[in-house]
Amino acid sequence: MPREYREGTVFVRYILRFLVAVALSALVSAAGAYAEADPLILDLETLQARSEVGVFQAEPVANARVGEVSAELLVAVVVPDVVEAGEDISVYLCDGVGFAQWISGELDAAGEARLGERIGAQVHVRVEDTGDVFGVAQVPGGGPQPFWATAETGDAGLYRAEEEFGGVTHVGGWIVLPDGRQKGDFCCGCIVICFPHCCIFR
Incomplete structure (x- = not known):
């Protein structure tokens, strides 16, 4: 193998390694900036929320x-x-700091449904005779966790927005509890988990 060819190959490898290192550094920096960003708060009077995209x-x-x-x-x-x-x-499901996922499915004859994809959260729900919902949710990296979901009262409930910014559809979701606590986030209209916002499973 000619010396010039070997030297050229080594140079290309160094360039590729450098570009990969730069890309990883940018992702880490973006993740840190996102983690420090203010949560996406929904104004319950105007039902508006301001984000970095609109x-x-x-x-x-x-x-x-x-x-x-x-x-x-x-x-x-x-x-x-x-x-x-x-x-x-x-x-x-939403934690307000980077994880948000919409999942849909169909009930069976017992009023239950197992929802989720290979990527993302897995949820098993059962609608009770009272209309409340008992379920078990498992998010990536965690174990199964039971929950109760009850009918909304006052401002409590689920709020949704769909807006187009820069030609890309963004879907926002906010969960407000009866005690006033809320968590919200927005997703780009894609079908896999993406960075920095998790995305929609339709």
């Missing part, structure tokens, strides 16, 4: 049940008017 105008989602999976993670479940096999049910 202003979201939210609307309340009917038939939502809200609750806590943990102190960090909130859940909202949108139940159908009639609980029977084949009816649609949706779940929104």
Whole structure:
């Protein structure tokens, strides 16, 4: 092998390693900046939320049940008017600091549904006779955690906004608990988890 060819190959390898290192450094820096960013707060009077990409105008989602999976993670479940096999049910999970996921599926004859994809959260829900929802959620890197989600009262509930910024559809979601605590985030309209915001599973 000619010396010039070997030297050229080594040079290309060094360049590729340098570019990979720069890209990884940029991702780490972006992750740190995002982690330090203010949470996406929904103004419950105007139903607006300001983000780095623009202003979201939210609307309340009917038939939502809200609750806590943990102190960090909130859940909202949108139940159908009639609980029977084949009816649609949706779940929104959000921690307000980088994880947000929408998952949809269908109820079975027992009023239960197992929702989730190979990437992201897994959720098992059961709609009780009272209309409340019992479930178990498991997010990436964590174990199964049970939760109760109850009917909204006052400002409590699920709020959703869909806006287009820069030609890209963004979906915002906020869960508000009866005690006033809330967590919200927005997602780009893609089908896999992306950075820095988790995305929508449709």
